[in-house]
Structures are given as structure tokens and as C-alpha cells.
Amino acid sequence: MEKRLALAADAPALAALHAESFGAAAWSLAQIAESLALETTLGLVAYDGGAVQGFVLCQITESEAEILTFCVTPSARRKGVGRDLLIGAQEATRQRQAQRLFLEVAADNTAALALYDQSGFRVIGKRSAYYSHDGKTVDAVMLGADL
Ligand SMILES: CC(C)(COP(=O)(O)OP(=O)(O)OC[C@H]1O[C@@H](n2cnc3c(N)ncnc32)[C@H](O)[C@@H]1OP(=O)(O)O)[C@@H](O)C(=O)NCCC(=O)NCCS
Structure with missing residues (x-):
């Protein structure tokens, strides 16, 4: 499993994964695309062999960051993907000067x-x-965590 920053082109895959995890409460493709387009959004994608397995979207506003949404595809759960994405989100938001991460x-x-x-x-x-x-x-x- 590898991680990288989410790109605008990931929006369809992320929307499909979100629908799979959240059903009727899932974000639409437009909502995912709009969030990815914002300067304040930091997205991380976990992938394996080209297939997206999970992602986390964070919003960073000065010294505070917030996890907007976070999910792992059902077939990849309980393998540490979620933990790895969360650690990545903590590291990446800290690097962008955030001091606290909320959700x-x-x-x-x-x-x-x-x-x-x-x-x-x-x-x-x-x-x-x-x-x-x-x-x-x-x-x-x-919930909140110091970064
Ligand atoms: C929550 C979620 C992201 C976890 O992803 P994951 O890749 O399965 O998580 P990990 O494999 O990294 O699990 C890390 C630890 O979390 C806990 N955990 C994860 N899933 C669990 C479960 N179903 N029941 C109890 N504990 C669980 C365990 O302590 C686990 O460690 P272990 O496997 O060594 O026991 C995933 O279940 C998911 O996408 N759920 C639906 C969407 C969602 O609820 N998102 C969060 C909204 S705030």
C-alpha cells in the first residue's frame, strides 16, 4: 500500500469509494471535486496497484486543521490502511503549520x-x-489531537 496527495483527477474514484462507505450520506462527485479544488483542502489517497483503497480529506485554516471525511474501501479494511492514512494526515497537516487536528x-x-x-x-x-x-x-x- 502506498500513499500520495489526492489530485483533481481522483475525484470520480473518491466519490465511488465514498458512496460505498457512506451510502445515502455520501458526498456527490461535485462536492468531492469542489473540496479537492480548494487551496485549504489537503487530500491523501492510499492505493495499491493503481486502485484507490482509501482517502482522507482535511481542511487547513492557519493553525487548525479538520478531517472533513475519511474512509477505506470495505475489502481493504482491518489491514492498517486507515491507520496509515490518519498518520499521514497528521504529518501532512503539521507540515502545513497546523497545531491541532479536529474531527x-x-x-x-x-x-x-x-x-x-x-x-x-x-x-x-x-x-x-x-x-x-x-x-x-x-x-x-x-475529537481533537495535538500535532
Ligand atoms: C474507520 C475506517 C476508516 C478504519 O479503516 P481501516 O483501514 O479498517 O482501519 P485499520 O485497519 O487501520 O484499523 C486500525 C485500528 O482501528 C480499530 N478498528 C478498525 N476497524 C475496527 C472495527 N471494525 N471494529 C473495532 N475496531 C476497529 C482497531 O483497533 C484497528 O487495529 P487492529 O486491526 O490492529 O485491531 C473504516 O472502517 C471505514 O472506512 N469506515 C467507514 C467510514 C467511516 O466510518 N469513516 C470515519 C468517519 S469519522
Whole structure:
């Protein structure tokens, strides 16, 4: 597995992967393309043999960065791809002068919560009923890590 910065040309592959991971809540191709086009966006792609296996998009605003979205294709999960992308995001945002990295995650997303905890993120807040899926609402846990 290798990593590189995301390019505008990656948008269709990233949108397909996002749909696979997030279903009805996935970003559209236009939303992914628009995010990639912003100066403030830093994207990292994990790939193997030319196929994209996962990606993370971060937004950097001066000394703070935020993970906008992050996913790994189901067939490549539990192989360390997510951890590697997260480490890459921490390194890359630090190199762009960010001092803190934030994110929001659904309180019932045990896989992501375990990974974030291992990667040095700590709970800094909660947003009640922030997500809505399958007819129910789920809180968002706000996490932050020093870079
Ligand atoms: C969260 C996600 C990115 C993790 O990607 P991944 O490549 O499978 O993660 P890794 O293989 O690097 O896992 C690292 C650690 O995270 C934890 N973890 C990952 N998946 C887990 C699961 N399903 N259940 C419990 N712990 C899990 C484990 O501690 C794991 O280490 P281990 O495999 O040595 O036990 C992936 O599950 C995913 O894309 N989920 C859907 C989208 C999503 O929820 N994105 C995050 C939104 S905030």
C-alpha cells in the first residue's frame, strides 16, 4: 500500500469509494471535486496497484486543521490502511503549520472511535443528534489531537 496527495483527477474514484462507505450520506462527485479544488483542502489517497483503497480529506485554516471525511474501501479494511492514512494526515497537516487536528464522528461508529483513540485523539465535546440515519438520530463526538 502506498500513499500520495489526492489530485483533481481522483475525484470520480473518491466519490465511488465514498458512496460505498457512506451510502445515502455520501458526498456527490461535485462536492468531492469542489473540496479537492480548494487551496485549504489537503487530500491523501492510499492505493495499491493503481486502485484507490482509501482517502482522507482535511481542511487547513492557519493553525487548525479538520478531517472533513475519511474512509477505506470495505475489502481493504482491518489491514492498517486507515491507520496509515490518519498518520499521514497528521504529518501532512503539521507540515502545513497546523497545531491541532479536529474531527467529528458518530457516537455509534465504534471502528472509527477505536482508531482515533489509538491515534492520539481525545474527546473535546459532543453535538447532540448531529447525524440522522435509518430514521434515528446519533450524537457526534468531537475529537481533537495535538500535532
Ligand atoms: C474507520 C475506517 C476508516 C478504519 O479503516 P481501516 O483501514 O479498517 O482501519 P485499520 O485497519 O487501520 O484499523 C486500525 C485500528 O482501528 C480499530 N478498528 C478498525 N476497524 C475496527 C472495527 N471494525 N471494529 C473495532 N475496531 C476497529 C482497531 O483497533 C484497528 O487495529 P487492529 O486491526 O490492529 O485491531 C473504516 O472502517 C471505514 O472506512 N469506515 C467507514 C467510514 C467511516 O466510518 N469513516 C470515519 C468517519 S469519522
